[in-house]
Amino acid sequence: MKLRLFLLSAAVFLYPLGATVCFADYQDLTEQVSTEASVWIGGYGVNSDATNTSSRAENDVLPEASGRAASPKAGEYYSPDSSPSGGFFFATTPLPNRYHFEFDYYNQDEWYGDFRYAFKDILQIRLLPRRFYHQLDNLTVFDFAPTSSSTAEVDNRNPGAEYGLQFDLDLLRMRLKTPNYPFHVYGEAELVKRTGTQQLRFLGGSGNFYGGTQGGRVRVTESRSIDQENKVFTIGTSTHIGLIEVDLSHKNRNFENSVADPTYAYQTDFIGGTTASVHNVIPNLKATTNTVKIHTAHSGKVFASATYSMIDKTNETSGAKAENTMGYGEVFWLPAPYLSFAVKYRHQENEASAPSTVSGYDQTGVLKDYAVNPGVISKTDKSSLHVRYSLIPKTNVSLNYFKEIKEVENLSAIIWSRPTKTNKDDYEISLTNWAIPRVRVTAKVRHTDVNQELVFAEAVNNLPDQTDEGRLDLTWLITPKITSFLSADVVRENTDNNLVSDGITEANQGKSLRQMYLASVSFMVNRKLSLTPTYTFLSYKQDRFMAWEDHGNTAVIDQGYKNEQTAHNFSINMLYAPVKRLDINTTFEYTVTDGTDEPSWFLTMTDGSTDGVNVNMTEVARFSEATTTEMVLRLDTALDLGRGWGLGLNLRYTDWSNDSYDNPSDGTFVGGLVKITKSFIHK
Structure with a gap:
């Protein structure tokens, strides 16, 4: 029962x-009542400190x-103020009623x-x-x-x-x-x-x-x-x-x-x-959505669903409006236990409008009416095909294909510098394998092609032409008391049709690399103690042509521009129960992030008043450099005092440092919550 x-x-x-x-039928249930309740009181205490540190800008022309x-x-x-705390829990089931208050x-x-x-x-x-x-x-x-x-x-x-x-x-x-x-x-x-x-x-x-x-x-x-x-x-x-x-x-x-x-x-x-x-x-905004959904029963070998939505949006401050309609359909077929197919399709139409004029003050302080560009009119079609096959021993294979076509009306493309048509194709294959004893492997490979029709000269395109992604996850039960997890995800993007500004076609090449690696091992030392260290690395690199534009609209192309952001995170978690009534959960975390911006050479620009001003872009790039470090210690304990009484302690300590060029600072935070709990159970 x-x-x-x-x-x-x-x-x-x-x-x-x-x-x-x-x-x-509820008639077959007895009138048995089960009730659980608890209350707790305590206090939240906090002590934080933040200080300015010396700026690297002090060594240049920038004073503090x-x-x-x-x-x-x-x-x-976290709240910056200390405070008394408390709470309660009450749950009871006097059928046919059920109550839960927390x-x-x-x-x-x-x-x-x-x-x-x-x-x-x-x-x-x-x-x-x-x-x-x-x-x-x-x-x-x-x-x-x-x-x-x-x-x-x-x-x-x-x-x-x-x-x-x-x-x-x-x-x-x-x-x-x-x-x-x-x-x-x-x-x-x-x-x-x-x-x-x-x-x-x-x-x-x-x-x-x-x-x-x-x-x-x-x-x-x-x-x-x-x-x-x-x-x-x-x-x-x-x-x-x-x-x-x-x-x-x-x-x-x-x-x-x-x-x-x-x-x-x-x-x-x-x-x-x-x-x-x-x-x-x-602005103040309003939107309404009307939706109808239809689907068949989820049992059986065939499942189908359809959704249609109408969305109206209004910007009450500016008077701009948008009408969106969306249709979605899906068919799923399971011809055999080891084979399935799914087809999905979505169609969306967007039409935005705006008032023809807007009022504003000009540089002389006179209120004038200014013309407003009409909104964007576009439609998007997305479709996908999914196949799952699991007849290979201890292996699941999934094949996926995604197709997206977006079309923008010619007038909208001219006014808003958009491609008239974008075709996007995604090809993906993934598999899960557990043939090796105590090892489970999941792998995925994905390739994306983007083709855009840049009919008008000033169209802007920042999408990569090709994207390739590979991901690998591995879980290994090394021994009954040691489990490891490894994960790697790498994404490469490349383009030779990148348009970053009006009519600037020379800065058209770029590539990027995104990486994520994670390694974690869990040790069950004994029945009372477990440890889990984890390391994570994140990186994003760009290597592209960059257009610098001076006051006279003259573009100077830097073909060696680079920037990179990285993050290293190390953590270790410990679960410890030294005695039956005491649980201790503690985590130590250390994170370092770096960001760099690297133009490749001195550039000769003009500021509109003096010809031939030498601008050292490698020096200017230092404004974007930043390094942050964060150390976090968390401690959560729960002690059962018997007879329904309990004592809890939650502590947090954070040491944070920012070594940016112009706004560096250090800070610490110490906060804690003490809880005394009394539980009541009635059955």
């Missing part, structure tokens, strides 16, 4: 929304700016809840509230040439401000079912709220090149208040008609920004006249 109740509750609470769940804020990255996703309050910036109710299989309700906090950087901008006659200025308006956003995520689900018949009505509401402050960085000034206070180009940082809410409401119904299941749904999405857009006052003439204009606008 306990097993039946557990399976019944798990099926009801965890089954996907809108799906059909069938149950046995006073009041530069250090980065809070060490405690990025809530954990860690601090004012972090909590989690799970509230459920079900009546037989007729009604299900679930509420999931959650909150977390994200600390953000306050970066300082600098005058890179303070002794020059350049009119570019900097304006750090909130140099010592602390930024962060609080996220509230609330999810409500409900499903109704008619008794003894698979007809359902379901609904879902998701609310995501973001509040707090974050840094806004933008290029201010009049945009002209004459001097004066904020008369030319001004690089500005300032604080921006955030109060945004995203609401998604879904209502739908599903039922069975013989072997066919039909699902109809309507979804409504709204994004609302409750804070006025920022304004900036800039100079409009030589005698000090100014005007103010809004910038960095966050």
Whole structure:
């Protein structure tokens, strides 16, 4: 009986929304009530520190700016304030009712809840509230040439401000079912709220090149208040008609920004006249989706499904609109236990529109109407064929082919510099083999070809012509107490048709290499202790032609430009149970990341006023160099004190360092949660 109740509750609470769940008649279940409850109290404590470190820019022409804020990255996703904590858990099953109430309050910036109710299989309700906090950087901008006659200025308006956003995520689900018949009505509401402050960085000034206070180009940082809410409401119904299941749904999405857009006052003439204009606008958005889904029963050798959706989107701030229609179909055939086929097809049409004009202030402060380009009109067709074969002993083979065709209307392609047609072909083969005792191997090879019709001279293309990927995963049970896992994923991209700017055809070659390697070994030392060390390496390299463009629109091509980002991560996890009532879980992690930007030579450019200005791009590239290191130690313990009492301790320590060119800093974070728990069980 306990097993039946557990399976019944798990099926009801965890089954996907809108799906059909069938149950046995409740009359054969007794009125036995099972109740579990617990409460806990404790406290969350935190101590964090962030300091500025010496910038490499101090050795060049860039002085340190006073009041530069250090980065809070060490405690990025933790609350900066200590707080009392507590929570409770209560679950009972007085059939035909089932209740589950759970809530954990860690601090004012972090909590989690799970509230459920079900009546037989007729009604299900679930509420999931959650909150977390994200600390953000306050970066300082600098005058890179303070002794020059350049009119570019900097304006750090909130140099010592602390930024962060609080996220509230609330999810409500409900499903109704008619008794003894698979007809359902379901609904879902998701609310995501973001509040707090974050840094806004933008290029201010009049945009002209004459001097004066904020008369030319001004690089500005300032604080921006955030109060945004995203609401998604879904209502739908599903039922069975013989072997066919039909699902109809309507979804409504709204994004609302409750804070006025920022304004900036800039100079409009030589005698000090100014005007103010809004910038960095966050629009209010609305969207509706109507969907019908039809599929056959999942039993049998043949399965088919079809989906049709109509999506309407509106930008209420600008008046722009978009209409999207999408159709999707799938057929699955299982002629034999060792052989299966699947065919999928998707068609999507997009049509965007916008008001013909928009109002804005010109450089003299006069409000004028400006013409707006019409939106993009396009259609996309995607299809795929999948074959699985497993008659080879201890081997599964999968063959996959993907085809994508995207067409953009000629006028849209001209206005928005897009290819008129893009053809993409993907070929993939993968296999899983376990012929070698205690070894399981999974391998995948994928090749992608992209062909684009660049009819118009100014079309921009940044997609690679060819992409090749190889992946290998290996699991090896070396001994009953030692298990290893190895994984490698390598992706190469190559193109000779890369167009990075209007009409610049010389910078057309590029290649890149992405790599991921992981090695992990688990040691079961004894019944009380296990260790798992893991090493991960990530790398992304680019080697391409780069076009540098000066004030006179003259392009200089660097054929040896390179950049690379790498990351090394080492971790070791230990699970230890020295006595029966004590569990210890601890993890040590160390991560190093590097980023480089490597132009290949000195370039002679023009700044519009002086011909032949020598710009050392290899020196400028240092602005993009960065090295970060992070060390993390996590300790989680649980001690059973007996008679339903328990003691828990969760500790976190992070040491983070950023060695960037102009905003380096170090930081540490120490946080912990102590929990005293009392459990009650009634059966």
